[in-house]
Amino acid sequence: VDIALIDCTSFYVSCERVFDPSLRGKAVVVLSSNDGCVVARSAEAKAVPVAMGVPLFEIRDLVDSGRVLALSSNYTLYGDLSARVMTLLAGYGSAQEIYSIDECFLNVSDSSDPVATMAEARARVLHDLGIPTKAGIGPTKTLAKLASEIAKDQANGVFKMPPPGPALAEVLARLPVAEVWGFGPAYQTVFAGWGVATALDAARLPLSQMRQRFGVVGERIVRELRGERCLALDLHPAPKQTLTVSRSFGEQVETLADLRAAVAVFAERAAMKLRRIRRTASAMTVWVSANRFDPSAPDCSGSVTRAFPVPTALTPEILHQADAAVRQLWRPGGRWKKAGVLMLGLTDAATQQTTFPDPIDRPRTARLMAAIDAANERHGRTMIRSAAAGLSSRWKPLANRCSARFTTQWDEVLGVR
Ligand SMILES: [Mg+2]
Numbered sequence: 001v002d003i004a005l006i007d008c009t010s011f012y013v014s015c016e017r018v019f020d021p022s023l024r025g026k027a028v029v030v031l032s033s034n035d036g037c038v039v040a041r042s043a044e045a046k047a048v049p050v051a052m053g054v055p056l057f058e059i060r061d062l063v064d065s066g067r068v069l070a071l072s073s074n075y076t077l078y079g080d081l082s083a084r085v086m087t088l089l090a091g092y093g094s095a096q097e098i099y100s101i102d103e104c105f106l107n108v109s110d111s112s113d114p115v116a117t118m119a120e121a122r123a124r125v126l127h128d129l130g131i132p133t134k135a136g137i138g139p140t141k142t143l144a145k146l147a148s149e150i151a152k153d154q155a156n157g158v159f160k161m162p163p164p165g166p167a168l169a170e171v172l173a174r175l176p177v178a179e180v181w182g183f184g185p186a187y188q189t190v191f192a193g194w195g196v197a198t199a200l201d202a203a204r205l206p207l208s209q210m211r212q213r214f215g216v217v218g219e220r221i222v223r224e225l226r227g228e229r230c231l232a233l234d235l236h237p238a239p240k241q242t243l244t245v246s247r248s249f250g251e252q253v254e255t256l257a258d259l260r261a262a263v264a265v266f267a268e269r270a271a272m273k274l275r276r277i278r279r280t281a282s283a284m285t286v287w288v289s290a291n292r293f294d295p296s297a298p299d300c301s302g303s304v305t306r307a308f309p310v311p312t313a314l315t316p317e318i319l320h321q322a323d324a325a326v327r328q329l330w331r332p333g334g335r336w337k338k339a340g341v342l343m344l345g346l347t348d349a350a351t352q353q354t355t356f357p358d359p360i361d362r363p364r365t366a367r368l369m370a371a372i373d374a375a376n377e378r379h380g381r382t383m384i385r386s387a388a389a390g391l392s393s394r395w396k397p398l399a400n401r402c403s404a405r406f407t408t409q410w411d412e413v414l415g416v417r
Contacts, residue, residue, distance in 0.1 A: 001229060002114045002137055002160075004106045005144040006089055006121065008082075009132040009152070011102035012040035015081045016071055018130040027068045031056055032307045039073065039307055053309055075283045075305040079344060084129055092121040097233040098241065100311075101282055101345040105141055105233055118158045137161065141231045142224035145181040146172075146199060164227035172200035172225065182221045186363070187214065199225060243281070245270045246340020252291050253336045259288065260326050266341045267322035271315040274343060275373060280311035282345030284318065286325035291337040300334030311347045314365050315372075 008014060012030040017023045027044040031037065036056035045068055050059055062068040082101045090096045093106030111117040118135040125131055136147025138161035150171070151159040162168045177183060177191055180199050190213060196202050203225035211219040220230040245266040253259050263286055274281060287303035304325040308317065322341060
């Protein structure tokens with residue numbers, strides 16, 4: 001079995017370059033629109049260096065002097081180009097798993113020369129869409145993903161892992177264990193104590209030791225590193241790429257407080273739904289619709305899309321962005337009849353990548369979310385809700401059977417950025 005992982009290079013930046021070729025060869029970063037931190041960097045920007053996740057104010061001098069170009073994110077464009085890339089790539093394998101907005105796995109076992117097939121696929125995507133990619137090939141998803149890290153240094157942009165044996169061991173010995181897919185910060189701390197530094201060190205860990213410390217999930221990664229296939233391509237049901245929560249208001253909404261409260265309820269529900277299907281969102285669109293049956297109502301329909309610094313399913317983070325979006329959409333004198341939130345670029349929550357300094361204590365917040373989800377499951381879904389959703393007494397969700405309650409932890413988690 002040969003599995004390929006194709007990864008678009010600096011995807012958001014590459015999308016911007018498609019429509020503005022003057023950006024080519026320059027240090028370009030894309031910012032999350034609200035917080036103004038860097039969510040994507042061109043190779044030139046990495047070389048400056050600009051770190052992933054830094055707030056705009058920290059690189060102000062570089063931007064003002066013109067050494068680095070900073071762009072706002074255009075998530076609609078990225079989503080559209082992503083769909084085109086994925087459609088093109090689907091033709092180069094017998095099965096495809098769209099893993100994130102800019103990555104997919106392909107089963108290329110049917111190809112007599114997978115390296116040539118991937119080189120052809122890369123050329124096609126570059127020619128037809130202008131998006132550069134790199135491709136890793138291996139007998140398992142974990143090895144394919146690792147191979148894609150090496151691929152960026154190859155002339156043809158493709159790297160195929162050798163079959164299990166001394167040659168594979170040699171490759172793994174050169175790769176830091178932190179580059180292995182799925183070995184997050186929790187693993188790295190333990191690995192440091194175990195003296196595990198390279199991917200090869202990890203591949204040689206006793207399976208029983210891994211299982212004892214990290215359960216079957218950790219054991220599986222080690223098996224995959226050895227070339228033993230444990231993770232199947234996630235084909236059916238097709239991974240959900242979007243999730244939406246929307247509703248018409250029982251009563252026309254006219255005040256900012258009511259609009260904020262309504263959207264907060266949708267955002268909170270969307271976050272809960274995401275956690276239930278164990279996925280995280282890369283971005284969110286908040287939209288509001290004017291009351292079109294009221295001819296005197298001003299045109300106050302619109303939508304705002306915001307990217308998250310890292311994919312998230314955490315209620316406080318989602319509420320924070322939703323609220324910022326509502327404030328942007330708010331028009332004095334507006335009258336709204338409907339609103340909704342659309343979560344975009346969904347990825348697998350279990351393999352979340354958090355590679356840069358993160359202002360949010362994600363494990364701790366995730367535990368809090370799990371506790372709230374469990375309580376809501378037991379007592380009805382709105383038993384515990386965030387303060388934002390309870391701000392307004394005028395707008396009431398239809399299914400609200402319990403009074404709103406403050407949960408107190410939000411500000412602590414939110415206040416950092
Ligand atoms: Mg990428």
